[in-house]
Amino acid sequence: MYICESVRRLLIFNKAFRILIDTSINFTMELNFYKYQGTGNDFVMIDNRQDIFPKNDTKLVNFLCDRKFGIGADGLILLENDDATDFKMVYYNADGNESSMCGNGGRCLVAFAKFLNVIEDNCSFIAVDGLHTASVADGIVSLAMQNVEKIDVFDTYTFLNTGSPHHVQLVENLMHLDVKENGAKLRYGKYGSKGSNINFVAQEGDTTFSVRTYERGVEDETLSCGTGVTAVAIAMYETAKTTSNKITLKTPGGELKVSFEKNGVGYKNIHLVGPATQVFSGIIKV
């Protein structure tokens, strides 16, 4: 009975997966995926509304994100059903571990949801850090981020959580900085095993800053980081480097805009705005 039941279950046809049984009883899955990027921060996107993806398989997520042996990405994102909102976001870093909020990933997921006709131009979704709303038009996504309640300002850097933890530090000669070496030193040295993302910043104008980010869980520089540029914008206002609440962030992967309102000791009505693009789609045997 068990064998019959397991074979029946394995033969369930599903949009996201086809489970093939070859003669030597090796089970392989064919996984449909979509590749998105938001200012160069790139993600494997999977429609998991039928809840088939093996969510605890760290090795599988790490393989899918591997740039030589897999699809290649900074992270992997599942789009899932949710009773109270338009969809649920589940985010994994490239190391295969589920992680905290991803701002660029959230923007790409909104564009993916529109592509799938799950939403039209406005939506709400639930993520690891709570409820988000967003709008999408002509490939540009505006994502509402969680409020920031606490900001720790030190002599040479600022630390805050914008859905993920961020160290923000102004540096000289940003373009020639070894971000991987200096970022890893802080990520493991100062922040230990839990870690933090590390953002190195240069001021370019009254309301414009350049940012290069070392990302926890990718353990390398990424071309941009959404929660990172959000942290930079707020940190620059908090430390009086700017008097504007509408900031432009220039990253190696492109330009993002962040706006916010002061809210007592914290900040509210925080929005991250920028492009989100589908690059390709495919099927991978796993």
Ligand SMILES: N[C@H](CCC[C@H](N)C(=O)O)C(=O)O
């Ligand atoms: N690597 C981050 C999560 C993704 C953040 C980044 N991709 C973004 O756009 O916010 C962390 O583990 O804290």
